[in-house]
Amino acid sequence: MIRVLFNKKGGVGKSSLTVNLAAISAAQGLRTLVLDLDTQCNTTSYLSALTLSEEDSIAALFEQTITFHLRKRPIIEYCQPTQYDNLFIIRGSERIKEMESELDSRHKIYKLRDALKSIEQDFDRIYIDTPPALNFYTLSALIAADTCLIPIDCDDFARQGLYSLQQQIQEISEDHNQALTIEGIIANQYMANANLPKQIIQELVDEGLPVVTEYIPQSVKMRESHQLKAPLIHMAAKHKLTQALLACYQQLER
Numbered sequence: 001m002i003r004v005l006f007n008k009k010g011g012v013g014k015s016s017l018t019v020n021l022a023a024i025s026a027a028q029g030l031r032t033l034v035l036d037l038d039t040q041c042n043t044t045s046y047l048s049a050l051t052l053s054e055e056d057s058i059a060a061l062f063e064q065t066i067t068f069h070l071r072k073r074p075i076i077e078y079c080q081p082t083q084y085d086n087l088f089i090i091r092g093s094e095r096i097k098e099m100e101s102e103l104d105s106r107h108k109i110y111k112l113r114d115a116l117k118s119i120e121q122d123f124d125r126i127y128i129d130t131p132p133a134l135n136f137y138t139l140s141a142l143i144a145a146d147t148c149l150i151p152i153d154c155d156d157f158a159r160q161g162l163y164s165l166q167q168q169i170q171e172i173s174e175d176h177n178q179a180l181t182i183e184g185i186i187a188n189q190y191m192a193n194a195n196l197p198k199q200i201i202q203e204l205v206d207e208g209l210p211v212v213t214e215y216i217p218q219s220v221k222m223r224e225s226h227q228l229k230a231p232l233i234h235m236a237a238k239h240k241l242t243q244a245l246l247a248c249y250q251q252l253e254r
Ligand SMILES: Nc1ncnc2c1ncn2[C@@H]1O[C@H](COP(=O)(O)OP(=O)(O)OP(=O)(O)O)[C@@H](O)[C@H]1O
Pocket: 009, 010, 011, 012, 013, 014, 015, 016, 017, 038, 040, 042, 130, 131, 132, 188, 189, 190, 216, 217, 218, 219, 220, 222, 223, 226
């Protein structure tokens, strides 16, 4: 099962949710792989994986589709263990930026899907973090995925942005990946005492959008977790933020 975290808006929690949902998945005993498609490499950094070799990065994996190699390394060789049981990562790399136009012009858009298909039996769950843009890599991920999770930050523009995202995902589904669905819209940095977030979420629910009803609260623990490079399930299992992430995870897995 492959889930892509996607929203063209920046800073909504894609990387935070990728790492924390994947860490919960692994902690529950599922073999879980994280893929970092963002040149910012926040997910890679969060999982202390910037020390992994560039040769095992997502850039090297894509690079071998446009350069000649006597032996192409299968994707499984790029999946590196993290310090947590059952949790693996293909680290991100800034170098994918410079390859993007060549990959695009040489129509390598299905390469990620084919590669991930070949490790279907090796991982129970795959979580893909994407940059805040619908670029070649995001499109590759949406073509490879079973479902898409959309974190939102519950502000005024969330609704507007969602319409265009929905349309784009539908188009990708029609053109490239019929199985693709929006599995859940995840309200992140939710402030329970404020009226606007409540109103925005209610409007989305009323319109029939698949809003995950377990909201993720705003909490300084998230920043601490990034700083300490420790997913919340390992850093503060009992905290309300962690409990909300767990509840969100469980709703998705139901
Ligand atoms: N629930 C939360 N409570 C408090 N802070 C949060 C929460 N979720 C995310 N943040 C903070 O908001 C910032 C943006 O989060 P994150 O990097 O996960 O977003 P993103 O969508 O991946 O951003 P980008 O589009 O730049 O990749 C980070 O500093 C993170 O610590």
